[in-house]
Amino acid sequence: MKRLFAKILLFFLTLVLILSCNAVKRLEPNENLLVENEIYSNAQEVKDSRVYSQLYQEPNTSFLGIPFRLHFYNLARPNIDSILTVKYLENDRKKNRLINILSKKQFERFLNSRKEFNQWIRRTGEAPVIVNEEETKKSENRLKSWYWNNGWFNVETDYQIIPLEEKEKRARVEYYITPHDPYMVDSIKTSISSQPLDSLYQLHKNNSEIKPGVQYNTLDFNDERDRLSQLFRNNGVYNFDQEYISFDADTVNTDHKVNTTLIIKNRRNNIGDSISRVPFKIHEISKVNIFTDYTYANRNRPLTDSARHEGYTLYGFDKMRYRPEAITDAVFIKPGEIYSDLNRTRTYNRLNSLRIFKYPNIQFTPDPADSTATDLVTNVFLTPLPKYSLGFDFDISQSNIQEFGIAFGGSLLIRNIFRGAENFEISGRGSVGSSTDAAGNSDDNRFFDISEIGADMKLTFPRIFLPFNTERLIPKYMSPFSTLSLGVSTQNNIGLDKQNFSGIINYRWTPSKQLSNRLDLLNIQYVKNLNVANYFNVYRNSYEELNEIIQTGNVNTEQDFLDEEGELIIPEGADGFIDGVNDNDGTTSGLTEDQRQNIINIRERKNRLTENNLIFASNYTYLWNTKQNLYDQEFSRFRFKIETAGNFLSAITGVAGMDKNENGNYEVLGVAFSQYAKTEIDFIKHWDLGSDNILAARAFGGVAIPYGNANSIPFARSFFAGGPNDNRAWQAYDLGPGSSGGRNEFNEANMKLAFNLEYRYNLVGSLNSAFFIDVGNIWNVADIVEDEASTFESFSDLKDIAVGSGFGLRYDFNFFVLRFDIGFKTYDPAKPLGHRWFKDYNFNHAVYNVGINYPF
Incomplete structure (x- = not known):
C-alpha cells in the first residue's frame, strides 16, 4: 500500500510538472498571461479584499499555484473545424472508409460529437486571462470610483503592466493609489416638499444612517434612501418611491467637510400630456375584500356567498369552505388602519405558510367613495389548492x-x-x-x-x-x-x-x-x-470478550455455560456467566480485577440497551439562520436546544406515593421512565473567498445528564461520533467513547464535542473538491459507566479528542450535490500516548464516505 501511495504521489507530481509547462501554449507572441495584481496606497501594499474586488481582470483560478481549469481549457483545439476538415473531409480514403463502417449520417454525427466535446472542454475550463490595456484602464477607473465613494474625493490613480522576465508570456499589474485626505460628513439639512413626509422624517431622524463626524461613504446614503423609503411606505405613503429621494453634497471651500441636503420632491402627477407635482398623502385602508375561491375561470361568475368578520368582507363564488376567522387571522391589512408595506408582506407570508392556497394576489385601488383620494380598497384574491x-x-x-x-x-x-x-x-x-x-x-x-x-x-x-x-x-x-x-x-x-x-x-x-x-x-x-434474547448475537464484540474471558483457563464456574464446541451458549450461558460475576456468590472465581470490571461494563451496557424506554420529555429549539436560499455562499447558522425528561412523571409518582422497583426506580406502565437534562449547541459559518472558494466551519457541543429516576441516557437520546457528516476518518458509531477504541458495534455516550473545518474549491465545471479537518469525540459523564477510558473526568481528557483529515470530490447537479470523501485517521485516541499521530495515515486504513449534499 505504501508503494501504491508513492506511485500515486509520483504520478500526481509528474502531471503537475507537465501541466505547469503548458499554461501559455495557446497565447499569441504579443500576449501575456495575467499572473498577479498588486495594489499600493501611498506606497503601502493594500490587503483589503474589497479593493481587489474592483478589478476587472483577475488571474486564473488555481489550487496550490496550479491553474487546473486553465490547463483543462488548453486541452481544447482552437481550430477544431480546420483539423477535422483536413483529417477527415479532405482525406477521401479515410472519409469513405468511415462512411462504409458508420454510414454517412453517423459519420456526420461523429464529426459533430468531436466539435461538441471540444466546446464542452472550453466551457468547462477557464480561458487564459490575458493582460489587456483597456481592461486595466477600466480597473483603474473602478478603483478611483471606490475610493471616491468612500470619501477620498481627491484620489489619484495610476498603473503599470510589468512583464515577467523569468517567465515567458506572463505579466503582473501594479496599481498605485494616492487617496489624499478623506472628507467627513458635517451638517445635514432637509428640503422635503410634502408636510406628511417631513413630519415622519423629523420623528425618526435619530435613526438616520448618515452620521455627522463620520467619513463620507456612498453606501450610507444608499442605506438612508432605503430606510426612508421603508419608513414612508410603512406609515401610509402608498405611492412613494425611492426615485423621489436625492442628496445634494456641498464640498466647496469646506476644509474636507461634506454639507448634505436631503431633498424629497412632491409626487409627479401625469394628466394627459401635462405633468404636475402634488404633495404626498397618508393613505388609509377603508375596506378589505377577501375572495376565498378565486380562479381565472371564476372571474366573470357572480358571487354567491359572503360573510363579515371584524370589518373584513369575505366572498365566495361557491359556498364558502372556511370559517371567516381562519382567513382574517392571516390577513394583517386591517380596515381603518394606514397602509403598510410590512403588513402586506406579512399577509403574503402567512397565507403561504397555511399551505391551503396558491400564491395570493393582493391589489390596492382608490376608494371611489372617498373624495379626498386617500382611502384605499384592498382586494385579496385566494386560489385554493386541492383539498x-x-x-x-x-x-x-x-x-x-x-x-x-x-x-x-x-x-x-x-x-x-x-x-x-x-x-x-x-x-x-x-x-x-x-x-x-x-x-x-x-x-x-x-x-x-x-x-x-x-x-x-x-x-x-x-x-x-x-x-x-x-x-x-x-x-x-x-x-x-x-x-x-x-x-x-x-x-x-x-x-x-x-x-x-x-x-x-x-x-x-x-x-x-x-x-x-x-x-x-x-x-x-x-x-x-x-x-x-438475541442481544449477544447482535453485539458480537461483547460476546467475544466474554467468551475469551471464560476460556482463559483461570476461570472456575459451578455451572456449564459452554456448548459442545467450548463456546458460550447464547443467551443462557452468557447471561448466566454475567449474573454469577455480578452476584458475587462464589459460583464464578479466578477472575482478575480487570476481567471482573470488564464483565460489569458489559452487563451495564446490556441492561441499558435491552431495557424498555419511556421518555416523557419537553424541549425548546432556537434557530438563527442567515441563509436566504440554496445558492448562498456566505452565511451563519446557530442552533440551541434544551430538553428535560421525566420531571412531570417524577412529581406524579412522588405525590401518588408509588413504590419503587428492586432497582430503586419508579415505574409507569411497568417501565422505569427516563429522567435527564440535555442541551445542544451547534454553530455553522461559511465564508465566501471568491472564485467559488468557500471556507466552512462547524462547532458542536452536547451533553445529557441523567438524574432522579435514571442513571443513564436512553440509546435514542445519546450521541455518537463518526460517519459522513461528522468525523469522516471513522465510520458512524465507530469512534469513542474517549480512548476506549470503539470496542462495541454501536458506540455512544452522553457527551459530545465536534469541530469541522473545510476548504471547498472548484476544479472544473460542476466538479468541486475540498480539504477538511474533523475534530471531536464522545464521552460518558455523570452516568452509570465507570470505565476510565470512556469517561470524561477533567479537562485533561481532552487529549482524547480524535483528529481526522482528508479530501473529497463533489459533483453539483444544481438540485443536489453528490459527495465522495476520503478520511484519514490523523490523531487516534485509541492508540497509546506517543503513538497517536499519523500511525494509520494511509489509504489502507482510510474511510470512504458517500453522501448527498454538503456535510454542514
Whole structure:
C-alpha cells in the first residue's frame, strides 16, 4: 500500500510538472498571461479584499499555484473545424472508409460529437486571462470610483503592466493609489416638499444612517434612501418611491467637510400630456375584500356567498369552505388602519405558510367613495389548492449497517379539514434491507433480513393551541403553528427488534426570516424491545470478550455455560456467566480485577440497551439562520436546544406515593421512565473567498445528564461520533467513547464535542473538491459507566479528542450535490500516548464516505 501511495504521489507530481509547462501554449507572441495584481496606497501594499474586488481582470483560478481549469481549457483545439476538415473531409480514403463502417449520417454525427466535446472542454475550463490595456484602464477607473465613494474625493490613480522576465508570456499589474485626505460628513439639512413626509422624517431622524463626524461613504446614503423609503411606505405613503429621494453634497471651500441636503420632491402627477407635482398623502385602508375561491375561470361568475368578520368582507363564488376567522387571522391589512408595506408582506407570508392556497394576489385601488383620494380598497384574491394531495417516496440506500436497502412510503394530506385552515396528514412507510451481519440467529438465507413498517398521523393548527391567549407573547405575524402527531413503527431483524410509539404536541413560530422557534410541550416516546434474547448475537464484540474471558483457563464456574464446541451458549450461558460475576456468590472465581470490571461494563451496557424506554420529555429549539436560499455562499447558522425528561412523571409518582422497583426506580406502565437534562449547541459559518472558494466551519457541543429516576441516557437520546457528516476518518458509531477504541458495534455516550473545518474549491465545471479537518469525540459523564477510558473526568481528557483529515470530490447537479470523501485517521485516541499521530495515515486504513449534499 505504501508503494501504491508513492506511485500515486509520483504520478500526481509528474502531471503537475507537465501541466505547469503548458499554461501559455495557446497565447499569441504579443500576449501575456495575467499572473498577479498588486495594489499600493501611498506606497503601502493594500490587503483589503474589497479593493481587489474592483478589478476587472483577475488571474486564473488555481489550487496550490496550479491553474487546473486553465490547463483543462488548453486541452481544447482552437481550430477544431480546420483539423477535422483536413483529417477527415479532405482525406477521401479515410472519409469513405468511415462512411462504409458508420454510414454517412453517423459519420456526420461523429464529426459533430468531436466539435461538441471540444466546446464542452472550453466551457468547462477557464480561458487564459490575458493582460489587456483597456481592461486595466477600466480597473483603474473602478478603483478611483471606490475610493471616491468612500470619501477620498481627491484620489489619484495610476498603473503599470510589468512583464515577467523569468517567465515567458506572463505579466503582473501594479496599481498605485494616492487617496489624499478623506472628507467627513458635517451638517445635514432637509428640503422635503410634502408636510406628511417631513413630519415622519423629523420623528425618526435619530435613526438616520448618515452620521455627522463620520467619513463620507456612498453606501450610507444608499442605506438612508432605503430606510426612508421603508419608513414612508410603512406609515401610509402608498405611492412613494425611492426615485423621489436625492442628496445634494456641498464640498466647496469646506476644509474636507461634506454639507448634505436631503431633498424629497412632491409626487409627479401625469394628466394627459401635462405633468404636475402634488404633495404626498397618508393613505388609509377603508375596506378589505377577501375572495376565498378565486380562479381565472371564476372571474366573470357572480358571487354567491359572503360573510363579515371584524370589518373584513369575505366572498365566495361557491359556498364558502372556511370559517371567516381562519382567513382574517392571516390577513394583517386591517380596515381603518394606514397602509403598510410590512403588513402586506406579512399577509403574503402567512397565507403561504397555511399551505391551503396558491400564491395570493393582493391589489390596492382608490376608494371611489372617498373624495379626498386617500382611502384605499384592498382586494385579496385566494386560489385554493386541492383539498386532497397524495405523495409517494422511494429510496435505495447503503450504509455500514446494511449492504442494500429499499425504503418506500406514501402520504395523504387533507387541507382545511375542520374549515379552520387545519391540515391533517396521514403517512405510512416501510423498508426492507440486507444487513451486513445477519446477527447470527437466522436459520434461513434470506437476502432481505431487515424490515421496518410504520405509520404517522399529524394534525396542524395555524395558531398556538392552548387554553389561554398567547397573542401578546407570540403575535400572529410570527406565523404560529401547533402540531399534534402520533407515530408507531415496528422493526424486525434489526438488532433486538423494536416497537416504537411516539406522541408530540409541538409549537413553532418564526419572528423573522432568520429566526425560528420550536417548543415541544410534550414529546413522548415508548420503545419496547421484542427480542432481548438475541442481544449477544447482535453485539458480537461483547460476546467475544466474554467468551475469551471464560476460556482463559483461570476461570472456575459451578455451572456449564459452554456448548459442545467450548463456546458460550447464547443467551443462557452468557447471561448466566454475567449474573454469577455480578452476584458475587462464589459460583464464578479466578477472575482478575480487570476481567471482573470488564464483565460489569458489559452487563451495564446490556441492561441499558435491552431495557424498555419511556421518555416523557419537553424541549425548546432556537434557530438563527442567515441563509436566504440554496445558492448562498456566505452565511451563519446557530442552533440551541434544551430538553428535560421525566420531571412531570417524577412529581406524579412522588405525590401518588408509588413504590419503587428492586432497582430503586419508579415505574409507569411497568417501565422505569427516563429522567435527564440535555442541551445542544451547534454553530455553522461559511465564508465566501471568491472564485467559488468557500471556507466552512462547524462547532458542536452536547451533553445529557441523567438524574432522579435514571442513571443513564436512553440509546435514542445519546450521541455518537463518526460517519459522513461528522468525523469522516471513522465510520458512524465507530469512534469513542474517549480512548476506549470503539470496542462495541454501536458506540455512544452522553457527551459530545465536534469541530469541522473545510476548504471547498472548484476544479472544473460542476466538479468541486475540498480539504477538511474533523475534530471531536464522545464521552460518558455523570452516568452509570465507570470505565476510565470512556469517561470524561477533567479537562485533561481532552487529549482524547480524535483528529481526522482528508479530501473529497463533489459533483453539483444544481438540485443536489453528490459527495465522495476520503478520511484519514490523523490523531487516534485509541492508540497509546506517543503513538497517536499519523500511525494509520494511509489509504489502507482510510474511510470512504458517500453522501448527498454538503456535510454542514
